[in-house]
Structure formats: structure tokens, C-alpha cells
Amino acid sequence: MSMSQPPAQSERDSVSPPRVFDTTSKLVAFVIGVLAIVAGVGAGMFNPFLSNSASSQGILIDALFSVLLGIATSIFVIVQGFLLYSIVRFSREPDDETDGMAFRGHTGLEIVWTAVPAAIVVFLAVFSYQVLAEIEQPRPDELIVEVTAQQYAWSFFYPDLDLTSTELHMPLDRQVLLRMRSKDVIHAFWVPQFRIKRDVMPDRLTEARITGTEIGTYPIVCAELCGVGHSYMRSQAVVQSAADFLSWQQGLIGAKTRGAGAKPADPMAAGRQLFTQGGCNACHALADAGAAGQLGPKLDGIGTTAATRVLGQSAEAYIRTSIVKPNDTIVPGYQPVMPQDYGQRLPPRNVDTLVQYLLGQK
Amino acid sequence: MTETVSGGLIRHGGRKVSDYLVFNTDHKVIGIQYLVVSFAFFIFGGLLAEAMRSHLLTPNNPILGGEVYNEMFTIHGTVMIFLWIIPAFTGLANYVVPLMLGANDMAFPKLNALSFWLLIPGAALLLLSFFIGGAGSGWTAYAPLSLQTSNGQTLWAISLQFIGFSTIFSGLNFLVTIFNMRAPGMTLTRMPLMAWAIAATSIIQILGTPVLSGALFMLILNRVLGTNFFAASAGGDPLMWQNLFWFYSHPAVYIMVLPAFGIISEVIPVFARKPIFGYRLIAVSSMAIAIAGFLVWAHHMFTSGMDPLLRVPFMITSMVIAIPTGVKIFSWLATIWGGKLRFTTSNLFALAFISMFVIGGLSGIFLASVPIDIHVQDTYFVVAHLHYVLFGGSVMAMFAGLYYWYPKITGRLLDEGWGKVHFWMTFIGFNITFLPMHVLGLEGMPRRVSSYAPEFQPLNIVATLGSFLLATGTLPFMVNSIVSLWRGKVAGANPWRALGLEWTLPSPPPIHNFPTPPTVDSDPYGYGEPKARQRLAAPSAPGGN
């Protein structure tokens, strides 16, 4: 692998005399080697970046990350160490116009630095594969949650419990299987503390498995650019004890039965529920529905102000138009970013309910 | 275009300023045209970046709305890739590769000019798409979001078609030139490594870019005619866009970094006064990267809905790419070892390239490992990684090459003092900007967001301040490169005492390059060997000082 130039003579006379590795260099190489090992082991053992994961999958990923961090740190120290040493050691004396040592290659070295990285790669690939297989392992008692993403809101349906929520609640230490689908563009479900991320596609189901191991509340972040409201497409994942999970669940069931019972009498409750289920709350603030979205106009008092927006348009007509054809009127200071297809997404009955609900916001 | 209005030095034996403004077939003119235009876009893309970094000083900054912000990073990415790094390397290669090969021009001079002039409508359309708004789906333009965005997106796609054709034609031209037009005696193993690198780059351009073209045609037709290729709502396949897009766009990373490898392989031996270490392995690894680079694209899609089983083979191929890359790094380190290093600005940038590219390479291994990628995909970790590769790698190498060949191109040296200021501001500013982004990503900040959780603010402030330093650092270079046209030290034919054929010609070279075809009996890296010593000592080497 060494020479590309036929006249071997010129090489021999230049390769032999200078000491490519003198005593100092050998010492420095040794020191760099030791430093690399120490730094690598240190970085691997005290990985300062990824620790305290809140899921069992995350713990495995963190362990893999630590090992990789250790290896990367070692390589980093070796390369930068030799680079820095060379810069100091081999810098030209002023006025020295001579050339360096004319050697062109060293087959042994080249084999070493091809083979060692290759071995590392094999190790990492095997290790990564094992972790991958483990973190995606199904469990018999998985709690299934159907996740629906849309611009710019999350919704979580628990088929076994027949419950829908805008937050993901998970019982501690029980594996949750998320079966995810998007209504419009590609989103990505990500909870950094769980280390789990998965794109949510409009044309196919994707799955993610998470076992929460630390009680707490963690942000759900959309990680795939999904439009103007991408930054605001957030929710929360709550890991709670089995008892807390049960009481949360009963609370929801209670609210639902109350809502269902009250439906004929109270269209407002139905509207409130739709406002959340339809994802309106992701972008619009409305105190009555506990919504605090920032992307679109505030809807507190819309029942009164709607009549004043467009000359000759009644409050009801204005609200209806704003839902099904939102770009007809854009409130100053806001962008024309609301999805245009709520007319198709929502059954007409639901649009009516929403309009009545919003009209009631005096 | 100010750079071409020189103090009369970039005349190439009688060029007028107006020659640089029209369809001219001289590869040297075209090279300068590419360089000037692409540098202007570097500034434009940089200003966009500064605007975004300023916006990110506070977590909920109202200055840029979500829509404008999305369009800004879309255009920032598109401009930096398609109108700065790729054409700037094309420009530099256009100027130096024929000279290095001992050729009088490219194989197809008219096609060469056409390649450049296709870039101009592409650039104009891209700017227009930004100003009418709508191209807000990132430079990756994932469908169906890229079907939902407004009209600027269509213009964006059309502009990339122009740029794509430009790339294909220039790749074709380089391949034929390198294959067919080498000086007598220049066998493949005597060819400069820059030529090897550009040949590898050209292979990717020829085989990768048409796939992007195909995908873009389908996107345009989908948007304009309603052919629902990618429209999930009508049964189309959004993942197909990702597959086609990354089939080009991952190799495109190598389009942007192989020329950098070439430049480093030229610059390091000259300033270490030593032969390049392991010539054959460096040359072969360029080709290995070019071909293997086509087999890794799906690592961008580990978290997408693609078949989970496919992730493992793609993880393996992605990691394997690290091996030839590592070989190059180690070979450069061995080239420095035992040298007589001269710390010219060019060499500083080259050494910084090695140092920074290693970081980008190592973070790449993290991303190739599927379980870790599941966590860091689409976060600031990726932003940090790609900037270490494309700025710490490609742009550092670009500057190394510009400082190295500027005297050949203009006949005058860039000022070394201001060069060092440029280097240190760039190097320090770059690291302050992008190092913290690794941590941001690991801790949970997604990319492409105009507002973020408050706990990420401190590191964002650090990154933004670093970016100000980085941006300011470009000013000395701009001033230097213009002022040096008149004031720079006269370079002479061979200011670096280098062995490449381009240094046997006067600076700048005459219009038709080599009056008599040079003959070659060795590679240009024999520093320290007797033959090279004789050659450099000869007072009147062809076109010598």
C-alpha cells in the first residue's frame, strides 16, 4: 500500500535515516493512549448527558449511549492528541526551508487503522441490535393506546377503557403500546425522558413501546416538522402509580357519563368536549375549555365579538365560516395557517355543536 | 461580482472584466463565476442563520412567526447546500482540476458554461420562492407537508431542477475530463488526490441527482396536476418521497465532503513538506465512500414508518462508512507526523478541518446506531452533527482551498495576518455555536422550532453569541479577498513551493493554460524526495518564478 512511485531508490534513502518514532514520540504516544483510555472509561461511566431516563427502554438506550460515548471519547482523544502533539512537535523552525521525512506509507499501520475501526463497528452493530430488539420487545400485559396526531394536537384513545384524553397517562412499570396514526401530515411522537421517538404517518400505523419507570410528568414533543404550529404541538405524558392511574381513569369516566347524561340539556358540555377532541385547544385559548393555545386568536368572548368582525355577517355565519373556510377572514396579527379541511373532517352535526358552543362564549 | 474587477491581475493574459459577466467557456472564468456567486449565497444563507439565531435568544420570541421561521430555515438549508457548498466546490474544482491534470480546459467547455448558467435561473427561482413565501417544509420537503404549503414550494422544487441539471452536467464534464484529459504520463496513481476526490464526487452527482430530479418531478406534478404520488389522503405514499429524497440527499453529503477531502489531501502535504501518507488508500477510500454512500440512505428514516427489519442492514452499512473515512483521517495525521509544519492560514483551516470533522464523524456513529437515533433523530443533536460535517468539514476545507489557490487564481497572496484573524474567529465562533447544540438535542430540544422550552435558553444564548462571532469572522475574509487583489503580495508562480502541475504555470495562468503539454513522471506529493527537491530548486521550471 505504500508507494505509488516506481523509483524505489529515492524512497529507501529517505525512509531509513530519520527516526519516525523517537523516544519522546513513543512516550507521548503512550501518554495519549493512556489518556484516551482514561477519558473513554470516564466518559462512559459518568456519562453526563443521558442519564435519569424515565423509561425502561430509555435505561437501555442510555447504557448503549454511555458505551458509545466512551469509545467516541477515546477516538477523539487519540486523534486530537496526535494532532496537537504534531502541531507542537513538528512545527517548522523559522528559516528552516528543508522538507520533512519522506515516507509514504506503512502497510502495518494502515491495516491496523482499518481493522480496529472495523472491529469497533462490528461490536457496536451487534450491541445496537441487541438493544433495539430489547426495547421493542412486546409484553403480554401491554396497555394499548391509540394515538392520533393532527396539526397541531395530540389525542390519546384507550380502547380497553373507551376513553379519550389529550394527555398520555401511563401506569407505572406497565408497558404501553402506542399505535399511532396521523390525520394530515407526518408528525413524530417524542418524549425526551423516555428516549423514544416515532414518526406518526398519515397512511400507515406506527408503533412505539414505553414502560414508564419514574413517576412524573414529561413533555410530549412533535419532532417532525409539521407546519407553522410545529413548535406548539405539545402535550404531556404522565407516569403515575396504578392507584393514581385508576382514579384518573374514573375521573374521566365520570366526566364522560356526566357529559353524556347532560348532553340533551347542556349542548355546551358537548361543545366543550368537541373543542378539545377536535384539537381546537392546541391553537386557540379559551378559558371555558381550559385551552391555552397561542397560534390562533383567543376565543374568549367570541360569541359577542363575532358579529362585529365582518360587515353584514352574523355572528353565527362568521364562526361557521371561520371553522370551515378559515382563510376567508384572517384576524390581523395572525397567519393563515389553520387547516382548511375541517368542513370534511367534522361531521356537519359536530360543526353545528361547535358553532353553538362558541356562540355561547359571551 | 466585485472580485472579478481586480487590480488587473485576474487577466489571464488579457481577460476583460466583462468576460466574467457573460457566457464564457474558459474553465478559469467559469470557476471564478461559480466562486463569486456561491460566496454571495454563503453570505445570504449566513444572514438567514443569524436572523434565526437571534430569534432563538428567547424561548418564545414573537419576532418571527412560525411560517416565516419555517421558510427561513428551509431556504437557509437549501441555499447553503445547493448554492454555496456544492457550487463553490464545483467552482474551485473547475478552476484547479484542469490545471492539476495538465489539461487546457474541461472536456466540454460549452457544457461547462451551461452548467454555470443553469445555476442562475435556479438561484433566482429559489430567491423568488422565498419572497413569495410558502416553501416552509424544510430543505427535506417531506410530503404531505410539502403538498400542503403554498405556491413558493412549487418554485422551490423547480429551482432545484435547474440546479440539479447543472450538477449533473458538471459531474459529467469532470468525469470525462479526469478520465480522458490527463497530461502524458499521468497514470491513475499519479493523479492528484483532488482529482480522485472530484471524480468520486462526480459519480455521485451523476447517479444521485437524477433520482432527486425524478422525485421533484413527481412532487411538482403532484402539486400542479394532482397526480397523487405522495398524497396520503388519496392513497399515495409519503415514504416514497423520503426514500427517493434520501437516496440522493445522503450521497449529497459526500458530494459536499469528498471535495473537502481532496483539498485537504493537497494542502496538508505542501505545508507539512512531506509526501501524502497512503496515497492509494486515500484514493480508493474516496471511491469506496462514493459507492457505499448509496447504500445507507435509510438511516435518515430510522424513526419513520419504514419496515423495522430494514433498519438493521442500513445501520450496518452506515457504520461501515466510518471505516474509509477513518482511514483518511489517520492518513492525514500520519502525513503531518514527522513533517516541517508551516502554519499558513490555509494549513490552519486544513488542520481545523481534521479536528472538526472527527467530531462530526463521531456524532455520526451515534446517529447510525438505531436505538440512539430513536432518541436524537430530528433534534438539535442532528443540527450539531450536520454542521460539524458541513461547516467544520466542508467550509473549513473550502477556506483552506481558497487561501491555498487564491494566489494561483489572482496572482496575489491573501494577507496572512487578517487570514489568522479570520481563522480564529471562525474556529472559535463555530465551536461556541455548535458544540452546545449536541447537549440541547440530547436534553430534548427538537430541531426546526421557533419556540422552545425555557430550560433550553442558556445554551441557546451561548450558541447565538457564538454565531455572532462566527458571522463577524467572515468580514475579515471578505475585505481581505477584495483588498488583496490590489494590495496583496505578488505571489509568483509557486508561492508555496508546491509540486502540483498548476504551480508550474504563472499566476494567474494564461488563457490557454499550458503552451506545451506537460509530462508527468510521479504523483505531486514527493516532498523531501530527491527528485522533488531538484524540481523545486530548478530556477526555470516551465513557467517558474
Add this chain to the structure above:
Amino acid sequence: MSEATPAVEHIGSEHVDNRKLGMWIFLASEVMLFSSLIAGFINMKARSPAGASDVLNVPLTAVNTFILIMSSTTVVMALAAIQDGDRKRLRNYLLATLLLGGMFFSIQMYEYRHLLGEGFTPWGSLFGAGFYTVTGFHGLHVLIGLGLCLALIVQAIQGKITAGEHMRVEVFGLYWHFVDVVWIVLFTIIYLLP
């Protein structure tokens, strides 16, 4: 430019013509372009209901395939003619190529019109999207080829193409044969496969 370089130790120590080498590289690039479009077509077809291709007129297209193959043959005959220095035969064969290519294109346009009239549109179905995109791109290549052929004919009539200049015909021939090869593959994939 090619002639500027004296015989050098090239790879495989054979001198290849710049234009011919350039055309082969260009064709390699075209392979990738058509592959991406064919990938799109196959994917769309797989997502379409069975029998989506029943609207297509196989016998007519078989005749069209035959015409294109014939035009490929006339190009290669034209090349043989000019290699023998027979400029008249060159001109005639090129004219035949233009005529046959023109027929192919016209029949394709006729089929398009017919299909559109039957409500088979690019926007109406995924199969339609794939069909019109791939065949349209091929048609565009035929059209460009016809333009090149016309330019060659003009040069041939002006007597600019001599035996020493046969490379122009050969390079055009490579392009035209490639367009033919693409059609041979498309005909099978689009019209014949179930």
C-alpha cells in the same frame, strides 16, 4: 478538445472519444432518472386496484413498440452508411428514423387523447399518475431525440457529416437506442405485466 491530448497511458490503454464517453455517462444518469420514475410507477400500480391497466390499448402499443425498434435499426444503418462514407444513404436512413420516431410520438399522443377521453387521467387515479408520468417522460425523450435527429439531417444535407465525423451519428444513435431500450422495458412493465 479530445484531439488535444496525445495518446497517453489511459486506463485500459485505449483512447476513448470524449463525446462518446460523455454520452455513456449521461445515459448512466438517465438510467437513474428513469429508475426513480419507474419506482414511482410500480409503487402506484401496487396501490391501485387489480385491473387498473385494462384501459390500455395493448395491440396499438405493440405496433408502436415495433415502430420504435424499427427506428433504432434505421439509426444503426445510418451509422453504418456514414462509416462507409455513403452520405446519401446516411441522409435517407436518418429521414426514416425521423419519420418512424414521429410516428411513434404521434401514436402515443393519439393514445393519450383517447385515454383522456375515456376519463383515464393523471389526477384521476394513482395508476394514471404513474402511467402518464413515466410514459410522458419517455415521450419527452423521444421528442428531444427527434429534434437532434432533425439537426443531424440538416447537417447531413449540408454535407457536414463525413466518414471521419461519424461520431456525431454514433453519439446520437446511443441516445436513440437508449430511448428504445427504456421503451422496451416500459412496454413490458406497464402494458404486459399483470
Add this chain to the structure above:
Amino acid sequence: MSGADPGKQPARRRPNYLLVFLALAAMTAIEVAIIYVPGVPRVPVLLTMSLAKALLVILFFMHLNSDSRWFGFIFFIPFLLVIPLLLVIRI
């Protein structure tokens, strides 16, 4: 038509173009006929015939059988890259 003319051209013998044409035409006819015959495994047969036809054109009309092997190398590399792309898109 065949190698009768020595010409100034390379020593390579000119293939019999008419024969190639006849083969292509015949194969096209068989291809079309096959789809009307029940019981024939259409996919493998048709793909093989189409490949054979393409090779005939490439080898004889485009002279890849006698021209520089570099051209073949350049032309066939893309096919290797396309296979994984097609496979992944369809999986």
C-alpha cells in the same frame, strides 16, 4: 451488410443489424401473444424476454459487445444501485 466493408473504421466486425432487428420484432410479437395465452407464467417469462431485448439493443445497436469495456462498466453500475432502491420502496 455484414463485415464486407473494411472501411477506415476499427477492425471490429459489424454485427448483422437486420438479424438483430428480426429477433427484436419476433420477441415483441411473442411477448404480446403470451398475454393472450392462459397458463403461461407471465411475470418471469415477460421480464426475461424484455431483458433479452434490451440486451440485444445494448450489445449490438449500441456496440457494447465490441466497444471499450469502460462503457459497459459505466452503464451497468447504476443498475446495481437501483435494485436496493426499488426493493426498499416496495417493502
